[in-house]
Amino acid sequence: MSKRAQLNGKAILEKDFKTTMRGYNQEEVDEFLDIIIQDYDAFNQEIVRLQQEIDKLKKSTPDQPTRTRVAQQNTQVNYDVLKRLSNLEKEVFGKKFIDAEEETN
Template sequence: MALANIQLTQKDIFEKNFKTGMRGYNQDEVDEYLDKIIQDYETFQKEIDRLKSENERLRQQLSNDSRPQSRSTQQPKEQAAPAAPAREAQTNHQVNYDILKRLSNLEKAVFGKKFAENDV
């Protein structure tokens, strides 16, 4: 991995103290430190570019692979379709049974009174 070549951490950069000379910081020391930072940034940029290209490649692969999967996901729906008429038939039978039961109760209510009146 390219990240193994990183020489500095955020903490290293933050805590770096440059020695001061007569005219301020030692310019050679600052230049060396900045060179390390530049190398690290170049390494980071290469790694970022590599990861972007890998990400794009994987996205394309995923989109190409998802097309055949969409066909396979349609197959279970088609297999489940024959079960739907069976459920509808069962529901229709239940509705018919409920209607017959209500009709029977109404007949008992209407004709039951007539039979009771005739017996009196």
Template sequence: MEIKYTAKDILEKDFKTGMRGYNQDEVDHFLDDIIQDYEKFSKQMEQLQNENKRLRAEIDEAPRKQATPAPGTTNFDILRRLSHLENHVFGNKLNNE
């Protein structure tokens, strides 16, 4: 995505006037509003790009950890804990209805 115009390009744009042309003051006012929005968008884009770089750097620097069960934990222990959790969650819902 390439940006065609800068805020300065918009500010310095000169339109030809015709016999039944647009109201020049109205066009100038509208372009002033566009320039202000354009500058805000540019600043916001720069902030987001900087934040994106920072977050990517944090991800790259973060140690890679894999989820591993605690020592001494077996599959049976994990299944038992899941069963207790299901009973707690779904048991409460069934009792409340």
């Protein structure tokens, strides 16, 4: 099970820290939190982009039985094309050979 992020950019931005006499420099903390917010936003955008890419790939990748069926259909089409080509060669070259023999006689 994956953990969900507990913070987002808005929660980080709106977080208030109590101040004490010997506390941290508030400007440094704010600057660092700004960087964290930018990182959170960048990570979130990347997660969304990757999820969209995953969804796109899932939709474009056919299941295995479909892929096998397409390959079988392509093989049949290739065989039919070769058979027709062979018949055409016999017609064209067969006539040329007959014509060539008649010319030599």
